[in-house]
Amino acid sequence: MEIENNLPKTFSPEGIEDKWYQRWMDAQSFKPKKGKQNQTFTMIMPPPNVTGKLHMGHALNATTMDTLTRYKRMKGFETLWIPGTDHAGISTQSVVEKLVWKQEKKNRHDLGREEFVKRIWAWKEEYGSEIVSQQKKMGVSCDWDYSTFTLDEIPNKAVKKFFVDLFNEGLIYQSDRLVNWDPALQSAISDAEVEHKEVKGFFYYLKYKVKEEPGMELIIATTRPETIFADTAVAVNPNDERFKDLIGKTAIIPICNREVPIIGDEHVDIEKGTGCLKVTPGHDFNDFEIGKRNDLPIINILNLDGTYNKNAPEIEGLKTKDARKKVEEILLELGELIEKKDHVHPVGHGERSDEIIEPMVSKQWFVNTTAMSETAVKAVENGEMTFFPKGWENTYFSWLRNPKDWCISRQLWWGHQIPVYYCRECDAKWAAEETPEECVECKSENLFQDPDVLDTWFSSGLWPLSTLGWPDEKAMKEKGFDRFYPNTVLVTGYDIIFFWVARMMMMGMKVTEKAPFEHVYIHAIVRDKQGRKMSKSLGNGIDPLDMIKQYGTDAMRFTLAAGSGYNRDLNLDPERIEGYRNFVNKLWNAFRFIHPYLDKAKDELPVKSEWHLHDKWILAELNTVAKKMNESLDLYRYDDACSEIYQYVYDKFCSWYIELSKNILNGSNEKEKIIRATMLKFCFKKIVNLLHPITPFITEEIWGYLENEKSLLIAQEYVEFDHTLENSEVQEMMNKFIDITTGIRNIRSSVNLKPKDEIDVKIFTDDKRLAKFVYESRHFLKDLANVKSGTIRSKNAEKPKKSASLVTTHCEIFIPLEGLIDINDQVNRIKKDMEKTQADYKKVEAKLSNMNFMANAPEEVRTEVIEKAKLFQDKLSSLNEILESFQ
RNA sequence: GGGCGUUUAGCUCAGCUGGGAGAGCGCUACCCUUACAAGGUAGAUGUCGGGGGUUCAAUCCCCUCAACGCCCACCA
Numbered sequence: 001m002e003i004e005n006n007l008p009k010t011f012s013p014e015g016i017e018d019k020w021y022q023r024w025m026d027a028q029s030f031k032p033k034k035g036k037q038n039q040t041f042t043m044i045m046p047p048p049n050v051t052g053k054l055h056m057g058h059a060l061n062a063t064t065m066d067t068l069t070r071y072k073r074m075k076g077f078e079t080l081w082i083p084g085t086d087h088a089g090i091s092t093q094s095v096v097e098k099l100v101w102k103q104e105k106k107n108r109h110d111l112g113r114e115e116f117v118k119r120i121w122a123w124k125e126e127y128g129s130e131i132v133s134q135q136k137k138m139g140v141s142c143d144w145d146y147s148t149f150t151l152d153e154i155p156n157k158a159v160k161k162f163f164v165d166l167f168n169e170g171l172i173y174q175s176d177r178l179v180n181w182d183p184a185l186q187s188a189i190s191d192a193e194v195e196h197k198e199v200k201g202f203f204y205y206l207k208y209k210v211k212e213e214p215g216m217e218l219i220i221a222t223t224r225p226e227t228i229f230a231d232t233a234v235a236v237n238p239n240d241e242r243f244k245d246l247i248g249k250t251a252i253i254p255i256c257n258r259e260v261p262i263i264g265d266e267h268v269d270i271e272k273g274t275g276c277l278k279v280t281p282g283h284d285f286n287d288f289e290i291g292k293r294n295d296l297p298i299i300n301i302l303n304l305d306g307t308y309n310k311n312a313p314e315i316e317g318l319k320t321k322d323a324r325k326k327v328e329e330i331l332l333e334l335g336e337l338i339e340k341k342d343h344v345h346p347v348g349h350g351e352r353s354d355e356i357i358e359p360m361v362s363k364q365w366f367v368n369t370t371a372m373s374e375t376a377v378k379a380v381e382n383g384e385m386t387f388f389p390k391g392w393e394n395t396y397f398s399w400l401r402n403p404k405d406w407c408i409s410r411q412l413w414w415g416h417q418i419p420v421y422y423c424r425e426c427d428a429k430w431a432a433e434e435t436p437e438e439c440v441e442c443k444s445e446n447l448f449q450d451p452d453v454l455d456t457w458f459s460s461g462l463w464p465l466s467t468l469g470w471p472d473e474k475a476m477k478e479k480g481f482d483r484f485y486p487n488t489v490l491v492t493g494y495d496i497i498f499f500w501v502a503r504m505m506m507m508g509m510k511v512t513e514k515a516p517f518e519h520v521y522i523h524a525i526v527r528d529k530q531g532r533k534m535s536k537s538l539g540n541g542i543d544p545l546d547m548i549k550q551y552g553t554d555a556m557r558f559t560l561a562a563g564s565g566y567n568r569d570l571n572l573d574p575e576r577i578e579g580y581r582n583f584v585n586k587l588w589n590a591f592r593f594i595h596p597y598l599d600k601a602k603d604e605l606p607v608k609s610e611w612h613l614h615d616k617w618i619l620a621e622l623n624t625v626a627k628k629m630n631e632s633l634d635l636y637r638y639d640d641a642c643s644e645i646y647q648y649v650y651d652k653f654c655s656w657y658i659e660l661s662k663n664i665l666n667g668s669n670e671k672e673k674i675i676r677a678t679m680l681k682f683c684f685k686k687i688v689n690l691l692h693p694i695t696p697f698i699t700e701e702i703w704g705y706l707e708n709e710k711s712l713l714i715a716q717e718y719v720e721f722d723h724t725l726e727n728s729e730v731q732e733m734m735n736k737f738i739d740i741t742t743g744i745r746n747i748r749s750s751v752n753l754k755p756k757d758e759i760d761v762k763i764f765t766d767d768k769r770l771a772k773f774v775y776e777s778r779h780f781l782k783d784l785a786n787v788k789s790g791t792i793r794s795k796n797a798e799k800p801k802k803s804a805s806l807v808t809t810h811c812e813i814f815i816p817l818e819g820l821i822d823i824n825d826q827v828n829r830i831k832k833d834m835e836k837t838q839a840d841y842k843k844v845e846a847k848l849s850n851m852n853f854m855a856n857a858p859e860e861v862r863t864e865v866i867e868k869a870k871l872f873q874d875k876l877s878s879l880n881e882i883l884e885s886f887q
Numbered sequence: 888g889g890g891c892g893u894u895u896a897g898c899u900c901a902g903c904u905g906g907g908a909g910a911g912c913g914c915u916a917c918c919c920u921u922a923c924a925a926g927g928u929a930g931a932u933g934u935c936g937g938g939g940g941u942u943c944a945a946u947c948c949c950c951u952c953a954a955c956g957c958c959c960a961c962c963a
Contacts, residue, residue: 007922009922009923010923010925196959196960196962199962201962203963220963221963222963223962223963224962224963235963269963274963275963277963284961285962286961287961287963289961343962345962345963346960346961348962359962391891391892392891394890394891395890395891395958395959398889398958398959399958399959402959494957494958495958497958529898531899531955531956562911563900565901567900568891568892568893568956568957569893569956569957571899572899573898573912575898575912575913576899576911576912578912579911579912579925580911582923582925582926583911583925584925585925585926586925586926588922588923589922590923592922593922593923594922595922639900639901643901643910646911647910654922654923655927658922742928742929745928745929746928746929748928748929749916749917749928749929749930752917754917754918755917755920755928756920785928786920840907844907847943850943850944851943852942852943852944853943853944854943856944857944858906860906861906864906865906865907868907
């Protein structure tokens with residue numbers, strides 16, 4: 001019988017992806033709706049930089065979040081996923097600055113602040129949404145009406161309010177302190193933005209004269225000889241016998257011949273270097289502390305661009321690298337450099353610029369985070385917020401339990417300008433949410449605003465609040481702040497636990513006294529197949545958009561989801577995407593198979609008494625999968641969820657149920673056909689339902705066929721466990737039936753039978769339920785293993801001699817092929833099986849003869865082992881019997 | 888220097904509260920069988936990093952060593 005099928009043989013994702021995304025948008029499918037759970041599910045999307053391009057990290061983040069969102073939505077939560085973009089101060093400013101330079105040969109100072117910021121906005125309007133359209137290609141089902149940009153009015157209000165409140169509380173203050181100065185950006189950056197890298201350098205051993213002890217020379221080891229111009233002391237450990245007598249005397253710095261005191265400070269490590277330390281409070285964090293303790297003056301020898309200033313006349317105008325060479329030359333000439341040794345040491349680099357960070361004293365704004373950190377730590381300790389996987393809380397704790405004040409001011413133009421105002425007439429300085437008209441003290445109108453902007457993370461830290469309208473009451477009401485805050489879960493990578501998660505916890509709890517999320521799921525970082533970080537310089541990046549083009553979004557998403565559990569790295573090999581593309585195609589072809597029978601299918605399942613054994617089986621298996629998928633997704637085990645449905649589709653539905661259906665669908669019993677068509681359709685609806693959160697496009701496409709586009713799959717209820725479908729007995733029997741079928745195929749293969757060769761099979765078993773099951777399934781063996789005829793008997797019946805055969809733990813299978821088989825081959829097969837079974841048997845037998853095992857092992861384990869022993873014994877005696885038949 | 892993590896089949900990884908080692912990809916042989924060659928059927932492959940301990944029983948718990956990776960930390 002020819003079956004018409006007008007569906008394409010391979011599934012092509014192009015076209016259908018955009019189609020369905022648009023349908024979902026048109027149907028407002030991404031908007032929160034009240035559902036059967038009577039609970040909200042809220043999540044914010046980590047806002048990508050407006051300058052960003054979609055990379056694998058985004059793709060993974062989008063996949064895990066969208067899977068979760070679709071799952072929760074289908075489960076009946078009022079689901080809100082909030083998208084947005086980040087202004088990303090530094091990177092956006094430098095992108096536009098470069099562009100302006102390229103086009104007009106002007107830098108930002110040539111344009112002036114107002115004009116330059118205008119250019120950035122213009123750039124943002126034109127190019128800032130590229131990342132958004134790329135996210136849509138991934139299928140993200142977020143509510144775009146909530147989309148927020150970190151420089152929008154509400155986040156700006158949030159930033160101002162938070163700043164002003166903390167300022168008035170005294171938690172935000174301005175101070176002249178040593179900060180991490182990035183000479184490339186010409187801005188301060190926070191501790192968290194400094195990356196320490198191992199750098200090859202030298203230890204320089206310098207001679208310092210002691211004024212009071214002519215002829216005496218102190219040897220000081222340093223990695224930064226160029227900073228001697230900023231030295232204001234020499235320090236030794238007060239307990240160091242070698243030097244303690246020098247404390248209070250005076251050292252003379254080489255080259256500049258300045259006199260500085262020799263001081264004692266516990267910080268000095270007697271073992272390290274020479275035990276003598278040059279103290280440079282203006283350019284070293286430890287020295288700054290020593291300086292504070294000992295009241296030392298601070299000398300700044302650097303300009304903002306990283307060149308040395310007039311306080312270091314010999315190296316004025318040079319940058320550190322050249323300055324160091326120059327100083328080395330001068331010291332050599334003077335004979336003050338005794339030795340230069342190779343030395344590898346960590347050096348701070350700017351996270352964005354990758355420039356060497358110069359510690360420099362500068363007036364900056366800081367947040368005192370002591371109290372906020374403590375609150376944030378407690379929230380995790382007492383379970384108000386939980387990390388998945390739990391281990392990440394250690395990373396979180398380690399940072400928050402050692403809080404340092406956060407430097408929040410940046411000398412940039414793109415960002416939230418600090419809402420602090422100064423009066424030119426008097427010395428007044430105050431913070432205000434609204435731009436003031438006059439001085440709070442003297443009423444003068446001659447005011448100016450602090451020119452600095454805030455660290456980007458200051459506004460990102462308020463993201464869970466500001467995306468829901470805070471602090472604007474009208475907006476909060478419109479956006480449902482009370483319902484949607486706190487968020488249910490935050491999904492992000494471990495690289496921004498400090499930057500972002502910790503800050504949101506601190507800031508969110510400061511404002512609302514509630515943790516901004518219940519769960520934080522930390523997903524892996526995507527690496528290449530060899531486990532290396534994807535980077536431009538290595539050229540090992542995999543572009544998600546290329547992959548989508550090549551294999552489709554669904555395949556890409558399934559791959560990422562299948563690789564996401566509680567692991568910290570995801571090593572991605574494009575071959576895996578290809579493999580899952582094949583799976584998507586398999587699903588499509590399974591659908592192609594049932595498609596012609598859909599019009600026979602009824603909407604409701606038939607009464608249970610009409611279910612075939614195989615129907616009971618496939619529904620019981622489906623039910624098991626539904627249970628496991630729900631459990632897995634609740635725990636963010638996307639890997640388990642993927643493997644469950646993958647195995648069901650491949651190894652249960654396609655390999656067996658479809659094969660077992662052919663006999664019926666091609667048969668003549670119309671009633672049976674209708675029932676089977678109904679079953680196939682029912683199962684398929686459940687399969688695409690279960691898969692939809694992971695692979696939304698193909699499932700929605702198939703759903704369209706199954707339901708004649710009367711409804712959207714995205715809005716269906718997710719399949720859950722249904723105890724009425726449970727049937728462990730039929731599952732057990734079916735597994736044995738599968739064993740038998742595979743056994744027959746195995747025998748066929750062992751005697752090189754062609755697929756077209758029909759056979760006669762004799763099965764011997766003492767398991768009556770199995771005998772019944774096999775008997776009822778006997779007609780299917782024709783389709784499954786080309787069995788023409790056969791018998792099922794008990795084991796004590798007479799068996800064929802010199803046959804091809806195979807023994808399982810529950811039955812013996814014979815294919816009588818007198819004269820056609822190679823006796824030696826068969827004997828060897830049996831012998832090999834015997835060896836293996838004997839080994840298995842010995843293992844369990846050893847346990848049974850172990851008195852300690854019998855005395856200590858729990859009852860159920862003992863029973864299990866005893867049963868196994870019996871099975872192996874039976875199998876052995878069957879094998880023995882067969883072997884004898886060949887004698 | 889402190890902390891965390893990893894080490895299981897050729898590759899990428901799962902293995903939950905200890906009780907006969909798993910998946911995907913790859914590989915081998917045979918098959919263009921009317922859903923699918925982006926496929927089917929059958930098959931091979933592991934001293935579960937080394938050593939020690941607890942236990943009747945250890946891939947799983949404890950100790951120790953080794954290799955690799957990550958994070959934090961003051962550029963003497």
